[in-house]
Amino acid sequence: MFQIKNLKVDVNEKHILQGVSLKIKPGEIHVVMGPNGSGKSTLANAIAGNPKYKTTDGKIALGGEDLTHARPDHRAQKGILLAFQYPKEIPGVSVLNFLQTAHKAICKARKIAPMNPIEFRKALRERLAKFGLDATFMNRSMNEGFSGGEKKKLEMIQLSFLEPKIAIIDEIDSGLDIDALKVIAGGIKFLAYGGRGVLLITHYKRILQYLKPDFIHVMVCGRIVKSGSHKLADELERKGYKNIHHKTSS
Numbered sequence: 407m408f409q410i411k412n413l414k415v416d417v418n419e420k421h422i423l424q425g426v427s428l429k430i431k432p433g434e435i436h437v438v439m440g441p442n443g444s445g446k447s448t449l450a451n452a453i454a455g456n457p458k459y460k461t462t463d464g465k466i467a468l469g470g471e472d473l474t475h476a477r478p479d480h481r482a483q484k485g486i487l488l489a490f491q492y493p494k495e496i497p498g499v500s501v502l503n504f505l506q507t508a509h510k511a512i513c514k515a516r517k518i519a520p521m522n523p524i525e526f527r528k529a530l531r532e533r534l535a536k537f538g539l540d541a542t543f544m545n546r547s548m549n550e551g552f553s554g555g556e557k558k559k560l561e562m563i564q565l566s567f568l569e570p571k572i573a574i575i576d577e578i579d580s581g582l583d584i585d586a587l588k589v590i591a592g593g594i595k596f597l598a599y600g601g602r603g604v605l606l607i608t609h610y611k612r613i614l615q616y617l618k619p620d621f622i623h624v625m626v627c628g629r630i631v632k633s634g635s636h637k638l639a640d641e642l643e644r645k646g647y648k649n650i651h652h653k654t655s656s
C-alpha cells in the first residue's frame with residue numbers, strides 16, 4: 407500500500423501543501439481534482455521527490471517503507487513513478503534507445519534481468535500498436551515533433567516499461583481527442599489491473615467515465631477538502647469548487 411500522511415510541502419518558502427493524507431491500495435485508481443494552483447502538481451512532484459518541493463512535515467511510505475526523505479531515483483527504483491504534465495523533447499535520442507536505457511536502469515536497480523534487445527524491440531512494437539502509434543515512432547527522436555496526444559501516449563508507454571507500484575499521472579487527458587482519450591484510459595486501467603496503484607490528476611470528468619476510479623479527492627488551497635466515489639465528479643460539475651468545502655474523510 408502507498409500512504410501519505412499529513413504531508414506539508416513548501417515551494418520557494420511558500421506553504422503549498424497544508425497537510426495531505428491519502429492511502430492507495432494496489433489496483434486502486436484515485437483521482438485528484440481541484441482548481442488551478444490548488445497544489446495538485448505540487449503533490450505529484452513532492453511524492454516523486456523533486457528537490458524543489460520541500461517536505462516540512464508528514465510522511466510518504468510505500469509497502470511500509472518510509473520514503474519521505476528518499477532521493478528521487480531511489481523512489482523510482484522502489485516503484486514511485488511520475489508521468490509529466492509536459493513531456494520533454496530529447497533531440498538525438500530515439501524512442502527505442504531512450505526507453506531501453508530506462509528499462510535497463512530500472513532492472514539493474516531492482517536486480518532483475520532486463521529484456522534482451524530483440525525482446526525489447528518486440529515489446530515496444532506491441533505497445534506502440536496498442537496505443538495506436540505506428541512502428542516508425544521507435545526510431546524517431548524522443549518527443550521531437552510529436553503531437554500533444556502522441557507525447558502523452560509515449561509517456562504512458564514509458565510508464566508501462568518502468569513497472570510502477572504507484573503511478574502518478576498529471577493531466578494526461580488535457581488536449582486529447584476522443585479516441586486518444588479512450589486509449590489512454592485503457593492504458594491507465596491496464597496499469598491498475600496489474601495491481602498497481604494509480605494517482606491521476608485531472609480537470610475533466612470525461613476521462614472518468616472510461617476509468618471508473620475508486621476514489622475522487624478534491625484539493626483546494628493545498629488540502630483535500632472532500633473525498634468520495636466517482637459520483638463526486640458529477641457533484642463538482644453541478645456545484646463548482648467554491649461550494650465544496652465539507653471534509654468527509656482523508
Ligand SMILES: Nc1ncnc2c1ncn2[C@@H]1O[C@H](COP(=O)(O)OP(=O)(O)OP(=O)(O)O)[C@@H](O)[C@H]1O
Pocket residue numbers: 417418422440441442443444445446447448449458
Ligand atoms: N516551482 C515553483 N516555483 C514557484 N511556485 C510554485 C512552483 N511550483 C508550484 N508553485 C506554486 O504553488 C501553487 C500550486 O501550484 P500547482 O502547480 O501545484 O497547482 P495545480 O493544482 O497543479 O494547478 P493546475 O491545475 O493549474 O495545474 C501555485 O501557486 C504555484 O504558483
Ligand SMILES: [Mg+2]
Pocket residue numbers: 446447448491576
Ligand atoms: Mg498542475
